[in-house]
Amino acid sequence: MMLPQIVHARSRWPFSLWVFGGMCCAMIFAFLVTTALWASDIRELDGVSVWAKPLKFELALAIHAGTLAFAVSRLRPSLQAGRFMQGIAFAFLVACVIEMGWIIFQASQGQHSHFNDSTALHRAMFSVMAIAAVIITGAAAAVAFQVSRDLDFAAGSTVKTGIVLGLLGGTVLTIVTAFIIGGRGSPYVGELPPHAARMMFTGWSLTGGDLRVAHFLATHMMQAVPIAAALAVRARIGFFARSFVLGFAALWAVWVLVEFSLALSGQPAIFITLGF
Template sequence: MKAFLAELKRRNTLLYWYGVLSFVGAFVCILMTQLSDTIVLGINAWIKPAKFFISVALYCWTMGWIMHYLIAQHKVKKFSKMVLLVMTYELFVITWQAANGRLSHFNTTTIFYRLLFIFMGVAISVLAAWTGYIGYLFFKQKKFMVPDAYIWSIRLGIILFVIFGFEGGVMGVHLAHTVGAPDGGEGLPGINWSQRYGDLRIAHFFGMHALQILPLFGFFIAKSARIVQVFAAVYFLLTTLLFIQAAMGIPLLF
């Protein structure tokens, strides 16, 4: 683990340290779940920012690791700075609203909170689109010092991340993630996905974390690019089915 962290820091110092800070933020939020009784949508208000801090940390470390293989490092540096700006805004709003017992996403109770939410959507859309551009650079570059299977897993992981990142826009349009009932209510422990109704966050989660799952599969398991492509196609199909299931109002475990 020590060697991995040292290599990660060498590859992208900026995203390495932001990932570290995000993990620290997650730890603080988890601690706050034990110290605060503030409730939002039926669960402790600090659970949501904790999950977002962890996701941001994983995203930063993943991108910091894989972008090392690109020749265009000047573009990587610009992208890394953009990540910090977007994620800092997102995490600030989510944490600040949670600390005050308010929703961050879908909060249109005042003009100010509506604007905060709209800007979050714009910022994360820019991030997703720019991540897609990084994926384009992986397709544009023809020579790499690592196996094709691994590179294809990175390319396809980014594509799925972008697709299901924008799937979050469906939730934004409907101002809710639950289909068939208002947000809140009984959910799966920890992740809080609805146990009774469709939940659009499930496909969003699995689709975006293809960014980690596919490269891990390509590095440790796959022996050829074709195997990666088949795995990615199946992964996309299953995640799409999760989205359709949620859109029909059917819970994950029915």
Template sequence: MLTSPPQPTPPLPLRWLRTLWQTHPPLLISGLLFAAMVVFFGAGILLDGRTVLGAPAWLKPTKFAVSFVIYNLTLLWMLGFVEGRPRLVSALAWLIVATSLIETLAIAGQAARGTTSHYNTATALDAAVWSVMGATIIVLWLTHLGITLLIVFQRFGHPAFALSLRLGLGITLLGLLEAFLMASPLGQALASAGGVSSPVALAGIAGAHSVGVADGGAGLPVLGWSTEGGDLRAGHFNGIHALQVLPLCAWLLTRLRLSVPQQVALVRTAGASYLAVMVLVVWQALRGQPITAPDALTAAVFAAIVLSAGASAVLIWRRPSPARAA
């Protein structure tokens, strides 16, 4: 009896792409489009010698394109775990597509004009672009909240993995929210309360990411975080990447001979420690300290977080584990 030969299994990257495509094709296409933008804007850095606030004009669009490649594809992967509610999943995915594209194109448009995008109200056009960006950021945050709630109420077979997704989404929600400090007088008020003079209010500027110094000074390579004063972007960056870090931690834990309660406890410890570091970095920035020059108090708090996390991990690891007993 003749039998058909077994069908070859697609390589792992192709299987991932197929799964992502089945979840929401437009969101996958947007991730690939942002990857193309990275190349295009990166070429602008090499070919266009203009600078904005001391950095290459096309550096900010490039960084945002990279960020949205990671963010959009991560959310697409997470939405693939949601069972049912296809219309709601599709609506949320479309909102991610729209908001990320509007935000990046606005930044790129201002870069092409040789001016800043964030907090810029110098002209009617600049103010209109900044207003659109501000509204887009709010819609993006609310969309992320909706996705977080979907994952919170979704049933999963593995408790530690489920917890990592929920903690990652929740901490990222706070990291996104922290960005509103940069466009709000509240950030300057908090900085002044910490004994640091806020940046001088300039005509045509509706916010700042630096504390104690003007935006655009000396900063870390590529990231640009101030090395002269506080910089709220560090906490924002830290927060939004909990979305990738905590699920990765959970995946690594599943490779170890640990019981499910141990894995859950370790993920909980990782999430609490990650959140504590994010809060510390924001607090450091609001006190006018560069990320590269923490004072003794900041260093002591960071050491306490690391030691607490390490001690908790050791205690959890040493618990009797059915997997080890076997």
């Protein structure tokens, strides 16, 4: 017996879908190019490759844009092509170009793109990047708003609920954690020795508080909750599917807050403490 079809494809791509889908593809390509640069460029910054930060941001933005592209593709055509969504897509595109352009440029110069107050330009760009980051993240909340009001959304109610909860919850928690990190001027809590142990690739501190763990979980709530909703539908748990999604979203939000609280108290992440 065939499993129920969760979504169906839309036939035409409006500007909004081109932007989100195109940005996803562009970041995947940039990720591949940056990987090659990582392998060939021996320069380091804070003990890791100068290309480590662009690499992480490219991958994260590819996932984020892909998530938004998927959600927008399920909207009815009038909402996809409406002025509201087109405006959100345009702002998202400009913000992404500014954010990633500066991060990549600074990496090529062997300099920090974040928390760099060495010159007036660097201080100004850090503020500009903060605004761009809010736009990039906030686009998810705008998409969630459109999904919530689309009575013809091309997915079941469980998946729709997962998308709305994931995008809205992820937006709020991401912005809150980001602004606290920015306000503190560092993602670290307490002294970080020059050669402190860090997790491979992410660079998270293995010995002290690192607010980026909670920020990472907040951002990827946008994918985790919709995926959980899709799996609930696939599992055919019927009436309990929506309750499962609500519970999963709540637990994920609690996890973010717990990790953030631990980091603020100078302790490493739960999974690091437990030895995973």
